[in-house]
Amino acid sequence: MGSRSFCYVIVVMLCYIALFGVLNMGLAQTEDFPFYPSLFNTHNGKPARDSDFMPADKCKQCHQRIYEQWQGSMHANAYRDPVWQKLFEIGSRETKGKIDKFCIGCHAPAGLATGGLLSFSDMRSAGSLIRDGVQCDMCHSIAAGSADYTPTGVPGNASIILKPGPQKYGPYESNPMLMMMAGHQAVYSEMHTQSEFCANCHNMFNPENNHPLAATYNEWEDSIYAQKGIVCQDCHMVTAAEAFQVASSLKPIKKPGLASERSPRRDSIHDHLFVGGNFAISGMLGADKKARAARERLSKxxxxxxxxxxxxxxxxxxxxxxxxxxxxxxxxxxxxxxxxxxxxxxxxxxxxxxxxxxxxxxxxxxxxxxxxxxxxxxxxxxxxxxxxxxxxxxxxxxxxxxxxxxxxxxxxxxxxxxxxxxxxxxxxxxxxxxxxxxxxxx
Ligand code: HEC
Ligand code: HEC
Ligand code: HEC
Ligand code: HEC
Ligand code: HEC
CATH class of the missing domain: 2.60.40.10 (Immunoglobulins)
Known part of the structure; x- marks a missing residue:
């Protein structure tokens, strides 16, 4: 037993040195990406102020339905997730902080964006913007992707460029006049309507050798759904029952409704439910509705x-x-x-x-x-x-x-x-x- 665990430790040490030896040499990449090994960036490469973002409960004033759907989702809980926090702690310890920004880039992007959470030890002082994980402004301030820099040109490892401020990027045509009504502008972003948007965080690869470690987007790309033009949003921004309809008919559905309680009816809006298979953590964190919805998805x-x-x-x-x-x-x-x-x-x-x-x-x-x-x-x-x-x-x-x-x-x-x-x-x-x-x- 003793000698076996001794061998194991040696092996781990070798990996550690090799991995970060290469990362340190990749200077060009480090310059392009201030939060490397996360590919996350802000539009000017500098941290934004907390006040550049609007917290989710402010968006709620006008987007109540969307807020209630998002609340309790694994996006809202990406930081609070105790399993993530524990593995992050172990990883930070074992790599002496070298992977911290990598984990934060997808689970608590506001931490990198504001500089308020750059390492595990910052967690003690993290404010509510960071604790809200993947919240409204983290997705709707995404101005562009940086997938050009990934080895395969496919988004991943948080290859997003955030531009916080009064402009919200989304599926509707650009409308600067909205400012008067909404307090924010609307900027059309095609990416938000495509699977590539989700791929930024739902594809993960080893930065050293580019081997895929999580490849939800790649799997989707190889599937009949991609051929039929059915994107992630078509199944995860609708109810479970509607998602099964999409999967069996191989046709996306359009849901008319209000994007804001203060705006006219649109022919297409999106439920911000983001339910997958995780009923364990949703249930543990009190999001019983989400846990039930996850069981429903799994059961069929x-x-x-x-x-x-x-x-x-x-x-x-x-x-x-x-x-x-x-x-x-x-x-x-x-x-x-x-x-x-x-x-x-x-x-x-x-x-x-x-x-x-x-x-x-x-x-x-x-x-x-x-x-x-x-x-x-x-x-x-x-x-x-x-x-x-x-x-x-x-x-x-x-x-x-x-x-x-x-x-x-x-x-x-x-x-x-x-x-x-x-x-x-x-x-x-x-x-x-x-x-x-x-x-x-x-
Ligand atoms: C490219 C984005 C990305 C990066 C980087 C990333 N994660 Fe995740 N992580 C996700 C996504 C998306 C999920 C949930 C879906 C899934 O299973 O892939 C997840 C799920 C998890 C889970 C499972 C949580 C649960 O409740 O089921 C743990 C634990 C976790 N991540 C830990 C880490 C740690 C530790 C790091 C840093 C070493 C890290 N993640 C880096 C995107 C990322
Ligand atoms: C994980 C990323 C993500 C998060 C978090 C998120 N959204 Fe969205 N949102 C999207 C995407 C993607 C679309 C467009 C979907 C499409 O057109 O295919 C969208 C669409 C919208 C729209 C346009 C109307 C509609 O329903 O299509 C509004 C308004 C909106 N979101 C507001 C919010 C608010 C408010 C929050 C927080 C409570 C929020 N979003 C959180 C990704 C996100
Ligand atoms: C004072 C009310 C108000 C607040 C607060 C507000 N919005 Fe809006 N938002 C609106 C209205 C009105 C629209 C227009 C809806 C439409 O065109 O159908 C809109 C549209 C949007 C769109 C669609 C834009 C596009 O280009 O597709 C997004 C995304 C959005 N809001 C996100 C947010 C986010 C994120 C927050 C919080 C950071 C927020 N909103 C706060 C009123 C508001
Ligand atoms: C045809 C409908 C459909 C499409 C398209 C789809 N999904 Fe899913 N997804 C599901 C269903 C159903 C589940 C629940 C079963 C499961 O956990 O695999 C699920 C589960 C998940 C999970 C949780 C996985 C787990 O095992 O915990 C994640 C993360 C996810 N999807 C992300 C995505 C992303 C990102 C895309 C686009 C690249 C996407 N999905 C496209 C139907 C879909
Ligand atoms: C900024 C990064 C980011 C973006 C963009 C993003 N996600 Fe996620 N997503 C995450 C993280 C992180 C988790 C997992 C949190 C955890 O398990 O602790 C997650 C979890 C999920 C889950 C629940 C998985 C489960 O195990 O049940 C689904 C479903 C999902 N995302 C779908 C999507 C879809 C669809 C899009 C695109 C519209 C998208 N996500 C965009 C980071 C992101």
């Missing part, structure tokens, strides 16, 4: 099909298969940090007397999933090939078994049928999901 995102033999020989071997199809997610299932998320099959086979003949994928008393379970996730490894959940150590994905959009993956099981079993056999299969493995939470 996939279909299961049992492929069974007509008969099973007593005392022999039977093969059963379970085919899982990702019918409603516009990307892989699971996506994003899919080395962390757990999507697995739980199977029970009982005979006519109720005797359990076979199980797979059960969770034990300590919270761990049966090691032989069929799990549709990815494995991230460090440079030495050791599996890790720590983004700053991840070198590459060793494998990725998440299920692409509209595709299937099949779990196969060989059952030894006891000679004493009484037919018929009943097979029950569940597809289960949780945000984190027990070992990670421990």
């Amino acid at each position: 995102v996939a279909t299961l099909e049992l492929i069974l033999p007509a008969a099973a020989p007593k005392g022999g071997v039977a093969e059963i298969k379970v085919k899982v199809t990702n019918v409603a997610a516009g990307h892989n299932l699971p996506t994003g940090m899919n080395e962390l998320r757990q999507l697995w099959l739980e199977i029970f086979v009982r005979d006519a007397a109720g005797q359990v003949v076979f199980t797979s994928g059960e969770v034990d008393a300590a919270g761990n999933i049966d090691s032989k379970a069929v799990i549709f996730n990815a494995r991230a490894v460090d440079k030495a090939g050791v599996p890790t959940f720590k983004p700053w150590k991840m070198d590459r994905l060793e494998y990725d078994r998440s299920i692409p959009a509209k595709e299937s993956s099949t779990g196969a099981y060989k059952l030894n049928i006891p000679a004493t079993a009484q037919g018929p056999l009943t097979v029950i299969a569940f597809l289960r999901y949780r945000s984190f493995p027990q070992s990670f939470i421990n």
Whole structure:
């Protein structure tokens, strides 16, 4: 045991030196990006004042419906998320602060924008603008992207340029006169209507070797949804029921309504719900509506099909298969940090007397999933090939078994049928999901 953990520490040290050796040499990049390794920037490369931004509860005065939808979302909770805070703390400690700006760029962009949160130790004094995570002005002050500088030209690692001030970037045509009514101008931004906007934060790559670590946008780009012109907003800025309609019809829907309680009716507005699969943290932080909506999305995102033999020989071997199809997610299932998320099959086979003949994928008393379970996730490894959940150590994905959009993956099981079993056999299969493995939470 002792010598094994000793080896492990050496390996980690080597990674650490190699990673940051390269970062320090990348001077050109550091100059272009004052918050490197985050690609986040402000329009003049300088921190803005707190007062250059309007807090979310000010926007609420005129955009109440949108505010209430955003409140409790994982965007609103991106900073408050206790799992993020803990992993950030560990990362900051292990890298002596070198990754701090990277994590802050996506989870608490106001921290970089105002200079109020540049390292983990600043968290004690972070104000409400920072604590509100990805809030209104963080998205509606995005004036441009800087994806030109990413290795593949695809947005990622917070490749956004923020220009705070009276102009709000959004989907409507530019209107300087709005100033009189709204206290802010409206500037048309095509990017806000496209998946590339979300890709800025929903694509993450290792800055050292450009290997993708979270690739929701890339997965979407390879899917039928991208071919049909269905963007992230079409599924995540509508209700769960509407998102399923979009996924099955492969046609976006337009929702008419009011963008502000003080403006005329528009033919297209967007619910700022941003619900995904995270019911655990939403529930923990009191956003029960969001937790329910996440469960609703998960409950219909996939279909299961049992492929069974007509008969099973007593005392022999039977093969059963379970085919899982990702019918409603516009990307892989699971996506994003899919080395962390757990999507697995739980199977029970009982005979006519109720005797359990076979199980797979059960969770034990300590919270761990049966090691032989069929799990549709990815494995991230460090440079030495050791599996890790720590983004700053991840070198590459060793494998990725998440299920692409509209595709299937099949779990196969060989059952030894006891000679004493009484037919018929009943097979029950569940597809289960949780945000984190027990070992990670421990
Ligand atoms: C994660 C980024 C993000 C956050 C946070 C966000 N918005 Fe938006 N918002 C968008 C996008 C993207 C659109 C345009 C969607 C489209 O046209 O496809 C939009 C559209 C709008 C519109 C135009 C009307 C409509 O519904 O399309 C208004 C007004 C608006 N947002 C206000 C707000 C307010 C107020 C908040 C905070 C309570 C907020 N937004 C938070 C991304 C965001
Ligand atoms: C005093 C009222 C008022 C306040 C406060 C206000 N807005 Fe607006 N906003 C409006 C009105 C009115 C419109 C026009 C809606 C329309 O054209 O249908 C609008 C439009 C918008 C649009 C669409 C612009 C476009 O180009 O597509 C965005 C985005 C937006 N607001 C974001 C915000 C954000 C973010 C805040 C807080 C930082 C905010 N608003 C605060 C009244 C307000
Ligand atoms: C400024 C960065 C940023 C932008 C831009 C952004 N997001 Fe996010 N988003 C985040 C972060 C950070 C989280 C996760 C917070 C957490 O889990 O702690 C998140 C979470 C989410 C979730 C919930 C995920 C879950 O596990 O349930 C959804 C859904 C989502 N975003 C959709 C979108 C869509 C759609 C867009 C584009 C309209 C978008 N986001 C734009 C940073 C961003
Ligand atoms: C066809 C509809 C659809 C489209 C398009 C779509 N999504 Fe999703 N998304 C879903 C559904 C349904 C879920 C819930 C199941 C899950 O967690 O994967 C989800 C989950 C998520 C999650 C949470 C993942 C997890 O496992 O915790 C994130 C983050 C996300 N989407 C972001 C995006 C982004 C970014 C885009 C665009 C690049 C996008 N989505 C496009 C339907 C869609
Ligand atoms: C490019 C943007 C980006 C960067 C950089 C980033 N994150 Fe995230 N993070 C996200 C998004 C988006 C999600 C939620 C969706 C998903 O699963 O990918 C997320 C989710 C998480 C989660 C899971 C939270 C939950 O409740 O499920 C943790 C933990 C986390 N990030 C920690 C970190 C740490 C630590 C760093 C710095 C080493 C970091 N992140 C850097 C965008 C980012």
